[in-house]
Amino acid sequence: MTTNQLLPISRDFTALAPLKRQEACTRLPIKPAVLHCGAFKLRAAAPDTPTLSQLPEPSGDWKRKIPVIGETFFFTSDAASWARDRVACHGPVFQSHLLGKPTVVVGDLPNWQKALAADFKHLHQKFPESFMKASGSMPMNIKEVHASRRKTIAKAFESEAMAGYLPFMEAILTKYLAIWADKPAGVDLRRAGQTLGFEFAAALVLGQELDEQTRDELSQHYANVIKAFFTIPIDLPFTTFGKALASRTAIQDWIHGNILEELKQYLETHKLQGRRGIIHHFLDCLDTTNVAESDVDQRIADTIQSVILAGNDTTATGMTSLLGIWPSIPQRVKDKLQEEQGMVTRKHGVEMGPKAMAAMPYALSTVKEVLRLLPALPAIWREAVDDFELGGKLIRKGSSVMLMTHPAHAADPKLKSGPSTMEKQMDLNDLEVSFQPERWLQESTRPGLAVWGMGPHTCQGIPLFYQEAKMMVAMLSRKYDVNTLSGPVEWSQLPLINPKNAAHAAIIDLHMKQKLLFVLPAWQSESSALRTAAWFRSGKISALA
Ligand code: HEM
Structure with a gap:
């Protein structure tokens, strides 16, 4: 028109x-x-x-x-x-x-x-x-450049590729939940989400886990680049923009020095066939038309950098929201989740394989309900x-x-069909009313979700995040609980959804929780019992055993 x-x-x-x-x-x-x-x-x-x-x-x-x-x-x-x-x-x-x-x-x-x-x-x-310069992002407003990159990335999010990431995801989540459950003083929710978000993004893109030091350094560099979003582009060593540029150089150096050589081997011999990170799928269909041979490395490095950038903070925020809202999620929802996990494990065993993951519609609805109330972006x-x-x-x-x-x-308008007013169905202080995963199960009550964007730029990482978050919900329902140590979390919206203040949570191994509540005196509140459980696990009060 x-x-x-x-x-x-x-x-x-x-x-x-x-x-x-x-x-x-x-x-x-x-x-x-x-x-x-x-x-x-x-x-x-x-x-x-x-x-x-x-x-x-x-x-x-x-x-x-x-x-x-x-x-x-x-x-x-x-x-x-x-x-x-x-x-x-x-x-x-x-x-x-x-x-x-x-x-x-x-x-x-x-x-x-x-x-x-x-x-x-x-x-x-x-x-x-400032952000374009600091991130070195490709100009995604040029239709042809955009279409070519989208095509390169698309294969990595198809169902066959997604099934290949499941063991990585399971290993990462198992590791972190165990670490958090062992922390005597609980964990800072924002920090926990950030570490997990970066680990997911980096490990899944590269197809390998990073050592702790590299992960923390790179994660800090990415955080510096993101800060360039809301800053003036003055390039001095002490300005936010200057630090963002330095961090971009550090990320690029790391990719060139540690990743590209290995990827070249993959391209030449397919020796790394067993190692299937997101990047290996890109390489299978990398579009190098109009790219000079000398620029191919740079194109690969830019793709790695930008996909980690797209998936890092958003995933971190999504995970923080999930952990932070978990203590307030109504018991009726948790009961249904446990029931679903019971059915899944009886039918598919404890491993989170593709069939098990596909049999968790209520867990997926729970993830969507969290994103509806706390849109990560x-x-x-x-x-x-x-x-x-x-x-x-x-x-x-x-x-x-x-x-x-x-x-x-x-x-x-779909919220109108719910039991109470629209405002009540967005109320974070009354999840008994607002939190209804059931609304996602039927077309007639299913709301829209703007959080993924719409149109030609719609997020390509949707299946990846759903898989990660669904697995987190499954693991929490099977084995863990989360308890906030600093009261219900209050949320700020900008620049991304996050707890307003440092919000601490204890991640509790359910088995330990039961054992401890049993041995503690009746007057002890549940929250202090849960906190003690974490101490108990850490060995600090092993005398109790
Ligand atoms: C909760 C997590 C996530 C949220 C809320 C989110 C949200 C979004 C949104 C709103 C857009 C569109 C931006 C726009 O139109 O300007 C987008 C684009 C994109 N996202 Fe995500 N994202 C998430 C996770 C991920 C992950 C895990 C990846 C991959 C590792 C990813 C990869 C991408 C890519 C490649 C684009 C660009 C698509 C294009 O321009 O055509 N996202 N995301």
Whole structure:
């Protein structure tokens, strides 16, 4: 559709908007239907459809806020509530001023879908210059480059490849859960999620586990590169940007020095056939058309670096959310999970093979319910490449467009079919009501999930994360429990979902929990019993045995 064509106006503002507030807000001018006298009948004419230039711009009251800073403060202090209030007042497509720029915000699923279906046409992916330079990311807004890389990566996420990663995943999760259960003082949730996220990303991409020192150093370098997202590109040794550039060089040096030689052998002789990390699948279909021979190594190094980057922080956040929310998940859900795991182990044994993994629909629904309530990625960013219509509003060429996940999940019309109001079904403080994995099991109640993005850039790591998270849920249900030592976790949305303060949790081996609760005096609370269990395991109070 060209920009000159007539465009229909969507008048579906939002199901969330309370009437009073909506009345106070700007509305689209709705023309009264004209009544025509036909031969013996009245019929309403189709409402006039305005041209693009007649459409209103998205409304918003940021101009009344602080100049330059705009609404940044409100946005960063509680992004989810801020967005929900603005959607209620201005509709799902509204205007704000964030991080120094006028920004159009999109906060419902139909407009997410419509906007991202127009990727490469009306919108393109735009990361801050500082991040592009520091990450050395390939320009994914060029359609052909994007298509070629997507094709290279796709094979690594097909079901045959996924089955090959299962033993790696099982080994990594078994190792970490045992380590955490042994920590006398519990674990810092954010740190635990980060270590696991990086280990998963790096080990699965490379097809080998890293030694502890290399893992920690590389993980820190990746964290430095991510920090370049929200910074000014001034290259000095002490600036965030300067440190990010230095870290990128260190990552590249490490890949060139430790990985490429081995991969070359693989390419030449396929000697490493047994070692099937994500990268080995890439190599099988690496598209080197238009790539000079001398640049092939660099292309491989860039692919390794960027896929670890894409999967690292997101997986870390997803795992932190899962561990952090686990203590508050209702017992009825945990009972069903245990029941499902009982059936799986009876039928497929204790090993987490492909058949066992496929027989866990309730565990997968639990993972999706966690992502619905705690979307690991709060938003994605785009830039408008021409004038176009979205939600009945004119989006001008050059506008920054931010698509927010939390309000999109909160405004999902599918939530209406639940037992209580939409707001209650997003309430993290009342999971008894809001946490319903069952909603994912049937088409009629299944909500949408914006957290993976939509359209041509939809996340390619979806099957990988689902497999990792499902296995975590299975292991927790079979053998472990999580207990927070610093009260229920409070969550902050930006830059990614994470506990607001350092949130400590004890990961408890269920067998030990039972043994210890049995020997402890009746007055001892469960949480202190659980903490003591960890001490007991560590050998510090072995006298009890
Ligand atoms: C909870 C975990 C994850 C979340 C929430 C997530 C989310 C996303 C989102 C929203 C996008 C689209 C970005 C945009 O449109 O601008 C994306 C793209 C991508 N993700 Fe993920 N992701 C996760 C895990 C992973 C993992 C584990 C991998 C692989 C190791 C991965 C690989 C990718 C790749 C390659 C793209 C780029 C696709 C493209 O541009 O065509 N992701 N991810």
